[in-house]
Amino acid sequence: MDKVSSNRVAAIVQTGSGIVDPLSYNVQAIGQAKGMVKLGLSVDFYANFKNISRPTVIYKFKNRKLRVVPVKKVKIFREIVYFPGLIKRVTSMDYCFIQVGGDSQLMTPLILRAARRSGIMTVFIQGMYKNYKGYKYIFQLFFDRIFKQMIVANSDFVFAKTTMAKSYLLSKKYTDVNLFPIGLDIVRELDNQDLLRLTSEFKAKFDTLLLYIGKIEPRRNPKFLLQVLAALRDDGLSIGLLAVGQGPQYREFQNWIHEMSLDNCVLHIERVDNSEVHILYKHSDIFLLPTNYEIYGMVVMEALYRGCPVISTPEGGPxxxxVSQEYGYCVDLKVSKWVQTIKTMLDVEQYDPQLRARRVDYIKNSFQWYELGKVFIERIGLIGFIKGNKIG
Structure with missing residues (x-):
């Protein structure tokens, strides 16, 4: 690694094909960037943005700022994309470091190599923790053979978002992999009287209310949610399910509700603004996340921050x-196991009214982007940039 630039501006580049909506809740790179801005570094975040056509400042703190910079993509093959002109742009800006992520994205090794050749410090961060399946796995093997060593050779620092992601990288012979957990970007809460009334009236019908927020898609096993609810009701529990989300299995979800005779105990809302989801959590007793794959699981932290315990499958982020039964459980995808776990959690909840408050404190103390950012900055050797810079 060459001498670090004295410029107090860093770059984060999203190399994947997905569209980023900077107004949506908990875009991980934006949360990280806000934390670094509070620490005294300005950040340029490059991605394929929704409804943004020119560089735009979306956050400021003191004399530092977060700027989102849109890039145009060219589709190479399916999810594989190339961003024309991006490499020249980011390597000409004298950034103190450039961060990229995703070991199976074409732009990742190309940007890392160009940045290293330009004397810019490089950071590689990984979230994915499982190999692809089907034809994608064949592509992945080919990609690793061609580009993996390029990523390794040109990364000054390597981070993984979870323990499973770290194990994934180590299995591919990456070395010196550090954990860099994801934080929670807290947004301002807004009231919605219609949503409050709707949720309160539904909650009043039952002793217990379960909550799911996310896509209605195969990865999240929406039918499983209904099977768990049906089994609980068959056991005599007064219990309902509040489900929020849209997706490719939306119509099937509605049909399953009817087929299982759950019409009166499932409230399905297609969309709730991020500033209003606190209403749902505060009325719910347990948050459910029966996912097949979860790189991090922002909704898990979101639920705990609102005091709501979580049951999830044993995947990356969850x-x-x-890490404690006070916060929730990771349980294999079996209806009987989830039913028993829910019953156990409900028994514990009624005897310890301080549990919700302890969950809130856990997230505040462990997953604030500002505090995580200090650890990150120290690990990459830029702690001198932020000494003496305090919030307030």
Whole structure:
């Protein structure tokens, strides 16, 4: 690594094909960037943005700022994309470091190599923790053979978002992999009287209310949610499910509700603004996340921050977050196991009214982007940039 630039501006580049909506809740790179801005570094975040056509400042703190910079993509093959002109742009800006992520993205090795050749410090961060399946796995093997060593050779620092992601990288012979947990970007809460009334009236019908927020898609097993609810009701529990989300299985979800005779105990809302989801959590007793794959699981932290315990499958983010039974459980995808776990959690909740407050404190103390950012900055050797810079 060459001498670090004295410029107090860093770059984060999203190399994947997905569209980023900077107004949506908990875009991880934006949360990280806000934390670094508070620490005294300005950040340029490059991605394929929704409804943004020119560089735009979306956050300021003191004399530092977060600027989102849109890039145009060219589709190479399916999810593989190339961003024309991006490499020249980011390597000409004298950034103190450039961060990229995703070991199976074409732009990742190309940007890392160009940045290293330009004397810019490089950071590689990984979230994915499982190999692809089907034809994608064949592509992945080819990609690793061609580009993996390029990523390794040109990364000054390597981070993984979860323990499972770290194990994934180590299995591919990456070395010196550090954990860099994801934080929670807290947004201002807004009231919605219609949503409050709707949720309160539904909650009043039951002793217990379960909550799911996310896409209605195969990865999240929406039918499983209904099977768990049906089994609980068959056991005599007064219990309902509040489900929020849209997705490719939306119509099937509605049909399953009817087929299982759950019409009166499932409230399905297609969308709730991020500033209003606190209403849902505060009325719910347990948050459910029966996912097949979860790189981090922002909703897990979001639920805990609102005091709501979580049951999830044992996947990447939830395994690292739910480290105590006070916070929740990671349970294999079996209806009987989830039913028993829910019953156990409900028994514990009624005897310890301080549990919700302790969950809130856990997230505040462990997953604030500002505090995580200090650890990150120290690990990459830029702690001198932020000494003496305090919030307030």
């Amino acid at each position: 395994l690292d977050i739910l």
